[in-house]
Amino acid sequence: MRKLPPQLKTVNLSGGEPFLRDDLPAFVREVRRRCPAARITISTNAYLPRRIAEMMGRIRQIDPAVRLAISLDGLKSAHDHMRGDEGAFDSAMELIDLLEERRFEGMRLGMTLTRANLDQLPGVADLAGRRGLELGVVAAHACRTQLHLDASPAGSMPPWLARPFREVVTRWLRSWRPRLWLRAHFAYHTYRLLGGWRHRFGCRAAEDFFFLQSDGTVYSCSVQGRPMGNLITQDWREIWRSPSAGEARRLAGQCPESCWMICTARSAYRMHPLWVIGWILLNKLACHLGLPCPKAPDAREDAWNREELPSADPSR
Secondary structure, eight states: OTTSOTTOSEEEEOSSOGGGOTTHHHHHHHHHHHOTTOEEEEEEOOSSHHHHHHHHHHHHHHOTTOEEEEEOOSSHHHHHHHHTOTTHHHHHHHHHHHHHHTTOOOEEEEEEEOGGGGGGHHHHHHHHHHHTOEEEEEEOOOBOSSSOBSSOSSOOOOTTTHHHHHHHHHHHHHSSOHHHHHHHHHHHHHHHHHTTOOOOSOOOBTTTBOEEOTTSEEESOSSSOOEEEETTTSOHHHHHTSHHHHHHHHHHHTOOOOOOSHHHHHHHHHHOHHHHHHHHHHHHHHHHTTOOSSOOSSGGGGHHHHTOOOOOOTTO
C-alpha cells in the first residue's frame, strides 16, 4: 500500500473477505495517506456482522468517507442457497441494521448476476430502495487472477432475460435521482452483455485501471490477468513503464472479452459522455411518456420489448 501511485481516484479493497484481516484498518490508513484523493470502498460478504461493524467504527475514524459494498445474491432463501449457508441473508441484514444504528451512510448492495439469480434482481432492487441503499449490479465475468476462471460462470441465459432488467431499469429511469439514471444505463448494458452483444469501445486496462493481487502482482485487469510486475519487489514507476505493461496495454486493446464492470464502464463514460447523457435523456423521456424504454438500438435487440431472447451470435 505504501507504494501505490498517489494519483489514484478509486480503490476497492476486496477478497476473499477483507474483514478476516485484523490489520484492515492499517490498509485503509495507508491508502488514505498514499492516495489522498481516492474514494475507498471495501467489499464484504457480511458473514461476520458484529466484527465488521466494530472494525468499520475504527476505519471511519481513519477515513469518514469510506464506503462498504455488501454482496447480496438474492432475497433470503435464494441468497442462502447461492451461498450454501442458511443464515447468510440474515447476517447481511444484521450488518445493515448495525451500521444504520451507528449512522453509517456509506453502504450499498452489490449483486453479481448469473442465470441462477436473474429472477431475484427486482426483489433485491426493492429491498435496496426500502433500506435507502444503492444497488450495483454486474454480470459474472471470467477471472483468471484470484479465482482462476477462464470462462464466465454466468451460464446460458433464459429467453426471459430482459424481464427483470426492464422492470428495474424502467423504475430507475422514472426516478428523479441522477445516480439511479446512471445505474439504469449500467444495468441495461449488463443485460446486453449477458444477452451476447459486444461493446464497441476499446478496453483501457493498464491505462485507466489495474488489479493488485495480494502477493504484490500487478495485473492489467482481473479478467485477462496480464502480469506487469510486482509491487513488493519493484517501484510503481518501474512497473507502469515496463515492457510488460506496454504489452498488457497492447493486448487490452485487442481483448475480445467485452467486459462491463465498474472500472471498464467508468473509462467508457469518460471517453463518451454524450453517449451516456443522450441515452439517459432519450430513455427517461420515453419511460415518462409510457413508451418502450430503453429503446432498442437495432431489430435484434427488440427482444427487450418482446421478452424473448433470440439465438445470438456471441461475437456481436
